[in-house]
Amino acid sequence: MLLLQGLRLGLMTTPAEENISEISSNSIYFIEACDCGKNGKCYFSDEDEQQCKCDTGFLVIQGELKYCKGCDCGKNGKCYFSDEGEQVCECDIGYSVTQKEGNKFCQECDCGKNGKCYFDNEGQKQCDCDLGSLIAVKEGNTYCHECDCGNNGKCYFGDEGEQECECNIGFSVREKEGIKYCQGCDCGKNGKCYFDDRGEKECYCNSGYIVTEKEGNKYCRKICDKECLNGGSCDENGLCKCKPRTSGDDCSIIDDCYKLGCDFADARCVYDKGNEVAMCQCNNKTHLYADGKCRATCYEDKDCNKGRVCTRTEKGKYLCECPPNFKGAMCEINVLCEVLEYTCRTMNAQCVVKGSKAFCICPSGKNLDMKSGLCVDICNLEHCVYGRCEMVDSRFKCR
Numbered sequence: 001m002l003l004l005q006g007l008r009l010g011l012m013t014t015p016a017e018e019n020i021s022e023i024s025s026n027s028i029y030f031i032e033a034c035d036c037g038k039n040g041k042c043y044f045s046d047e048d049e050q051q052c053k054c055d056t057g058f059l060v061i062q063g064e065l066k067y068c069k070g071c072d073c074g075k076n077g078k079c080y081f082s083d084e085g086e087q088v089c090e091c092d093i094g095y096s097v098t099q100k101e102g103n104k105f106c107q108e109c110d111c112g113k114n115g116k117c118y119f120d121n122e123g124q125k126q127c128d129c130d131l132g133s134l135i136a137v138k139e140g141n142t143y144c145h146e147c148d149c150g151n152n153g154k155c156y157f158g159d160e161g162e163q164e165c166e167c168n169i170g171f172s173v174r175e176k177e178g179i180k181y182c183q184g185c186d187c188g189k190n191g192k193c194y195f196d197d198r199g200e201k202e203c204y205c206n207s208g209y210i211v212t213e214k215e216g217n218k219y220c221r222k223i224c225d226k227e228c229l230n231g232g233s234c235d236e237n238g239l240c241k242c243k244p245r246t247s248g249d250d251c252s253i254i255d256d257c258y259k260l261g262c263d264f265a266d267a268r269c270v271y272d273k274g275n276e277v278a279m280c281q282c283n284n285k286t287h288l289y290a291d292g293k294c295r296a297t298c299y300e301d302k303d304c305n306k307g308r309v310c311t312r313t314e315k316g317k318y319l320c321e322c323p324p325n326f327k328g329a330m331c332e333i334n335v336l337c338e339v340l341e342y343t344c345r346t347m348n349a350q351c352v353v354k355g356s357k358a359f360c361i362c363p364s365g366k367n368l369d370m371k372s373g374l375c376v377d378i379c380n381l382e383h384c385v386y387g388r389c390e391m392v393d394s395r396f397k398c399r
Contacts, residue, residue, distance in 0.1 A: 036060075059215060070304055071098075077106030083378070098123050115144030134163060137168030138177055187211075191220030213240060222249035222331035230254065230271040244276045254278045265294050288317040295319060295328075307330040334358070348375040 016339035030112050034042035036052035041058075045051050052060045054068035061069045071079040073089035079095075082088050088099045089104050096109035098119040109117035111127035115135075127135050129144035134157060136145035143286030147155040149165035153173075158164050165173045172185035175194040185193035187203035191211075196202050205220035212221040230241035232251030235334050236240045242251035251376060255278070257269035264279035267289050270281045282294035289295075290313070297318050300308035304320035308331050311321045322334045335360035337344075337351035344351045347368075349360040362368050362375035369376045388399055 035067075037067045042066075072105070074105045075106075112143040113145045117328060138179075149173075149180065149182045150222070152184075167231060186219075188219045190222065210238065224238060224250065226250065231273040243271070243273065246271060248267055260291075262289075265292060267294050288319060290319060307393070325356070326341065342398075349374060359360075 009182050011072055033181045034044055034050050036042040039058045040052045040054035043051050048064055050064045052068055054060055058068040058070050061067055071081055071087055073079040076095045076228050077089045077091035078386035080088050086106050089106050091106035094110045095106040097104055098107045109125055111117040115127045118126055120314045127142055127144050129135055133144040133146045139291045147163055149155040152171040153165045153167035156164050163180050165182050167182035170186045171182040172194045173180055174183040185201055187193040188211045189374045191205035194202055201218055203218050203220050209220040209222050211218055217365050222363050223238040224234040224240040226233055228247045229250050230243055232240045232242040238357035240251050245255045247253045254269055254271045255348045257278050262269045267280040267282045269278055280289040287294040288297050298304055298320050301309050304310055308323055309321050311319050312318050320331050327333045334353055336353055340358050344360040347360055349362050352359050352361045366375040390399055
């Protein structure tokens with residue numbers, strides 16, 4: 001009798017009703033099926049033992065019934081069997097092998113660029129960090145944190161592996177979500193700055209200084225053991241209480257000085273205690289600061305050019321009251337000629353004002369040469385070829 005592959009003909013001495021396929025008067029025969037599943041072929045050995053020939057990627061599982069088991073690590077890795085028949089998963093980057101109910105598969109596992117990720121026997125994510133990095137947790141996620149305190153300090157690990165920061169001057173260690181870094185922290189040159197456990201800035205001041213706060217910023221301020229300047233006074237806490245528009249430990253800073261530009265007028269900035277404002281005071285005591293300049297003071301009308309009068313100012317000093325188109329401490333500058341100054345000088349001419357207009361006029365002994373546009377001598381060698389030229393009543397004469 002011809003049997004298909006995977007079937008076996010057997011002889012039974014005891015009838016088994018469910019396996020009987022052909023019965024003779026002397027014996028009972030049966031046909032036994034052989035099945036390894038859809039992923040392999042089944043056959044019987046010469047010793048009538050079931051054998052499985054599995055497809056590629058499948059492995060024979062030994063037991064009461066043999067079958068072909070698939071090798072699957074999921075879509076994020078490759079699966080294969082070792083020589084010992086163990087399932088092996090080769091996972092993609094960012095994934096690692098984990099096991100559930102005896103089945104291995106590739107699960108997402110990332111500790112960042114500074115370490116390798118894996119799952120322990122309990123299926124818990126673990127990080128094996130590179131040298132110079134340590135394990136950190138952020139928003140419930142474990143990762144390898146590089147030892148980095150930012151651009152303003154040096155990072156190193158302590159004896160117990162904790163991150164430490166050695167910050168530059170003007171910076172101090174601050175911790176947020178378990179990560180330490182260097183942040184700007186300055187209490188001035190008279191104290192040290194640090195952040196407390198809440199991340200609040202604090203100042204540890206040198207002897208003779210006390211912590212004070214201005215506009216939300218803490219700094220170390222000197223106790224007023226000397227006079228407070230610019231009309232300031234020492235309060236009950238030993239600090240200088242400054243007048244409006246002044247500041248500093250001893251009230252020596254006049255806030256508005258930079259706006260006045262006294263240095264450009266040969267003056268210095270002082271504080272007017274009465275009016276509580278900054279003002280410019282001329283370095284030359286005989287001058288008075290007015291209109292952005294230090295001007296010489298007059299004593300009588302004749303000191304002023306163009307016959308103008310010398311008037312007393314509100315500050316008790318005297319200044320020349322200049323006519324229209326004139327300026328300067330003594331009204332010596334003609335505004336109209338100031339515009340023509342370069343042109344007249346180039347022509348070798350002089351500036352003269354007539355009415356409300358200024359003109360360039362050649363001086364005595366010179367005439368305007370129309371060709372060159374310059375004031376030239378009237379006596380010219382070309383005029384007197386064989387004689388000498390002399391000026392007579394603003395005219396030239398050859399002799």
